[in-house]
Amino acid sequence: MSIVVDRIRKTYGAQIALDDVTFTVNSGEIVGFIGPNGAGKSTMMKIICALLVPDSGSVKVNGCDPASGSLEIKKKLGYLPESNPLYPDMYVEEYLRYVAAIYRSDSKSGSRVRDIMGITGLLPEKNKKIAALSKGYRQRVGLAQAIIHEPEVLILDEPTSGLDPNQIIEIRNLISDLGSEKTVILSTHIMQEVEAICKRVIIINKGKIIANDLAENIGSYGISPSHTVVVEFKRDPERKIFDSILGVEQVKNLKPGTWLIQTSGETDIRADLFNLAVKHELVILSLHRKEKKLEDVFRELTLSNDTSIN
Ligand code: ADP
Ligand code: MG
Numbered sequence: 087m088s089i090v091v092d093r094i095r096k097t098y099g100a101q102i103a104l105d106d107v108t109f110t111v112n113s114g115e116i117v118g119f120i121g122p123n124g125a126g127k128s129t130m131m132k133i134i135c136a137l138l139v140p141d142s143g144s145v146k147v148n149g150c151d152p153a154s155g156s157l158e159i160k161k162k163l164g165y166l167p168e169s170n171p172l173y174p175d176m177y178v179e180e181y182l183r184y185v186a187a188i189y190r191s192d193s194k195s196g197s198r199v200r201d202i203m204g205i206t207g208l209l210p211e212k213n214k215k216i217a218a219l220s221k222g223y224r225q226r227v228g229l230a231q232a233i234i235h236e237p238e239v240l241i242l243d244e245p246t247s248g249l250d251p252n253q254i255i256e257i258r259n260l261i262s263d264l265g266s267e268k269t270v271i272l273s274t275h276i277m278q279e280v281e282a283i284c285k286r287v288i289i290i291n292k293g294k295i296i297a298n299d300l301a302e303n304i305g306s307y308g309i310s311p312s313h314t315v316v317v318e319f320k321r322d323p324e325r326k327i328f329d330s331i332l333g334v335e336q337v338k339n340l341k342p343g344t345w346l347i348q349t350s351g352e353t354d355i356r357a358d359l360f361n362l363a364v365k366h367e368l369v370i371l372s373l374h375r376k377e378k379k380l381e382d383v384f385r386e387l388t389l390s391n392d393t394s395i396n
Pocket of ligand 2: 127128129168243
């Protein structure tokens with residue numbers, strides 16, 4: 087099930103939340119939707135789920151407009167809102183039965199509730215009140231309600247925010263498992279999360295899409311192409327020998343024998359370093375190029391004033 091977002095614009099009074107946003111998510115993809123606070127992520131997700139009406143533009147889920155009121159298309163969408171509002175006084179199982187009943191009235195909803203509690207690891211907590219759950223378990227209840235009707239598209243707004251590191255990994259694994267057979271858009275500001283589970287990354291800033299590419303390609307984005315190499319020598323050379331390398335911007339002695347060399351441009355300087363070592367009779371113990379991390383690209387793109395890249 088694909089999602090096609092075409093020239094969406096949304097304003098709140100004078101505030102432009104989304105400015106001509108266009109992107110496509112293909113069937114079966116897990117896409118990371120990332121951007122700083124206030125970038126427009128939640129607004130976009132609500133519009134996809136037809137909870138908010140855009141000023142202009144269109145959204146199509148599998149060719150249909152979710153705002154058309156068609157129950158068929160609503161059944162195909164699962165949404166985990168950012169603040170995950172739940173009914174604190176309801177018991178876990180009771181709440182999930184209630185949600186299941188909204189979507190189906192057949193006799194199978196009871197077994198579906200049990201299945202979903204199994205998938206999301208909620209069985210041991212099923213008789214607790216939602217208010218008594220830890221944040222991680224509350225998030226599982228949120229995910230359970232988002233997938234109880236077996237939607238083909240999942241829209242998850244910061245599903246791991248506020249969780250501890252162990253809970254983050256558990257929820258992340260759960261999303262990866264679910265994502266193997268669904269189309270997923272996941273917003274987050276945790277870059278490792280995107281690197282761990284998303285095939286594609288869409289970066290949004292100030293209401294505009296500024297990058298949209300496969301996760302493995304995103305390292306080539308950014309305004310300042312740079313190249314960083316970490317080299318380990320058997321004995322420390324003098325710092326000035328690195329001056330002869332073209333475009334050197336930064337030289338750091340990380341620890342005895344180990345140096346970080348950063349150059350501008352995309353040229354690989356590993357061969358230069360090797361030649362330098364030979365010239366100065368230095369023994370290289372290791373030499374590796376540091377890949378630019380999504381985090382670096384994100385900072386470069388969202389902190390820059392020029393948001394018109396791509
Ligand atoms: P994100 O989820 O990326 O943090 P949001 O979509 O929540 O961003 O918000 C985008 C922009 O729209 C922000 O500047 C925010 O202040 C504004 N905004 C969001 N909701 C409302 C609202 N109900 N009324 C007025 N402004 C809003
Ligand atoms: Mg948000």
